[in-house]
Amino acid sequence: MDLSVEQGCPQCGAPVSVAESDNFFVCPFCKVNNYIVNPAGARYALSCGNNLEQERGDLYFIPYIRFRGSVFLVSGREVSHRIVDTTQLGFTDLLLPPSLGLRPQAMKLTRVSYHASERFLPLTIKVQSILARAANLSGMDSRGNAEMLHRAYIGEGLSFIYLPVRQEGRNLFDAVTNSALSPAPTDTFLQERSKPFQRKWQSDFIAALCPQCGWELQGQGDCLAVPCPNCDTAWELSGKGLQQLAWQQGESRDAMAMWLPFWKISTGIPELAISTFADYVRVTKQPITGGWPKKEELMSFFIPAFKVRPKVFLQTATRMTLSQNHLHLAPGGGRISRRYPANLALSEARQALKVILAASALNKKEVFPLLPRIRFTNVCTTLVFLPFHDDGHDFIQEQSGVSIGKTVLSWGSKL
Numbered sequence: 001m002d003l004s005v006e007q008g009c010p011q012c013g014a015p016v017s018v019a020e021s022d023n024f025f026v027c028p029f030c031k032v033n034n035y036i037v038n039p040a041g042a043r044y045a046l047s048c049g050n051n052l053e054q055e056r057g058d059l060y061f062i063p064y065i066r067f068r069g070s071v072f073l074v075s076g077r078e079v080s081h082r083i084v085d086t087t088q089l090g091f092t093d094l095l096l097p098p099s100l101g102l103r104p105q106a107m108k109l110t111r112v113s114y115h116a117s118e119r120f121l122p123l124t125i126k127v128q129s130i131l132a133r134a135a136n137l138s139g140m141d142s143r144g145n146a147e148m149l150h151r152a153y154i155g156e157g158l159s160f161i162y163l164p165v166r167q168e169g170r171n172l173f174d175a176v177t178n179s180a181l182s183p184a185p186t187d188t189f190l191q192e193r194s195k196p197f198q199r200k201w202q203s204d205f206i207a208a209l210c211p212q213c214g215w216e217l218q219g220q221g222d223c224l225a226v227p228c229p230n231c232d233t234a235w236e237l238s239g240k241g242l243q244q245l246a247w248q249q250g251e252s253r254d255a256m257a258m259w260l261p262f263w264k265i266s267t268g269i270p271e272l273a274i275s276t277f278a279d280y281v282r283v284t285k286q287p288i289t290g291g292w293p294k295k296e297e298l299m300s301f302f303i304p305a306f307k308v309r310p311k312v313f314l315q316t317a318t319r320m321t322l323s324q325n326h327l328h329l330a331p332g333g334g335r336i337s338r339r340y341p342a343n344l345a346l347s348e349a350r351q352a353l354k355v356i357l358a359a360s361a362l363n364k365k366e367v368f369p370l371l372p373r374i375r376f377t378n379v380c381t382t383l384v385f386l387p388f389h390d391d392g393h394d395f396i397q398e399q400s401g402v403s404i405g406k407t408v409l410s411w412g413s414k415l
Helices: 050-058 127-137 189-193 277-283 310-322 346-351 353-360 364-373 406-412
Strands: 004-008 015-019 024-026 033-037 042-045 059-075 078-089 109-111 148-168 171-174 204-207 225-227 234-238 241-245 247-250 258-268 300-304 329-331 377-390 394-397 403-405
Touching: 033 234, 033 241, 059 127, 059 310, 059 353, 078 127, 078 310, 078 353, 127 148, 148 310, 148 346, 148 353, 148 364, 241 377, 247 258, 258 346, 258 394, 300 310, 300 353, 310 353, 346 353, 346 377, 353 364, 394 406, 403 406
Parallel strands: 004 109, 042 148, 247 377
Antiparallel strands: 004 015, 024 033, 033 204, 042 109, 059 078, 059 148, 148 171, 225 234, 234 241, 247 329, 258 300, 258 377, 377 394, 394 403
């Protein structure tokens, strides 16, 4: 479930409500398009109760980490997956509630910003430990004695939600409900362990203008990568702002085609002697129809750059990767009316490579044991928009025949 965040427009100051997953928003008052940049991860706080606003000088903020995404596990002879949405306590040196329950969903959050009197408790456990615990809570690790060969977190949304607490002597109170919490060991415990707001936590807002030509970029909600309709460049949002991307698009004469985004990741796999698509077909023992792939075609993975259920993500990436020799790609450009937003980051798509390799392999006994030591070399990435024909219920890729249900895309946009 997406959370609601209250903030001010950076241009006119008007109040704006956005979803937690939003990277792009249009102010309803001044109509300016903005991107949200979180250099050190998104950080939010629960709002204090109305009767406690005047007591902000007492406030300390306890970190909770929220993970929402898909966990993929390769073990034994299978690839399993599950959607996980969990919030866990990040400061474990006090006896505090292990999670925030339903409060983040029921309340509007605010972005953490600088206030001289407010102090923040640090994380006492590593983020990777919390991710591993999230997988354990989903029951994915309890699969008999099968050895875990690889685990990946894809489509993950990792954010920090702070619970404000008020201190009176050793007594601690939840500043949202004013209910008592377990006492601190000493009167100065929170003061000694906490630190003030850090500048790197500040969310930055940048106007959604093409860095090359200044044209207004058109996006929506959680989109991360978008082409410029004026100068035919493409840009991805990162912690440092907008970074230019190489991009391509397929060929289609269908004026009503839906263009879905994919990350084309070209790479070699030395441990499996894979450098071309023909090598990949040979190593994974794929049945061949329509002739053997050309030996000079470099190996590329085609990973959806949009969010869908884990099962559909895996199926689509596997089928598109195995159909790459049927695709006709050209340099990106031109105005396209129906372009689906790219809302899965390139960094997360790269985490999917071993999972897609494992799902494609028909000779699992030979490929699976090598997964822990496999490395990808000479990596080259491109954003690719491919045309899908609209047949009413499904979108069907014109060259490969891969289909994606409309309801699947609609459901995936809520992940």
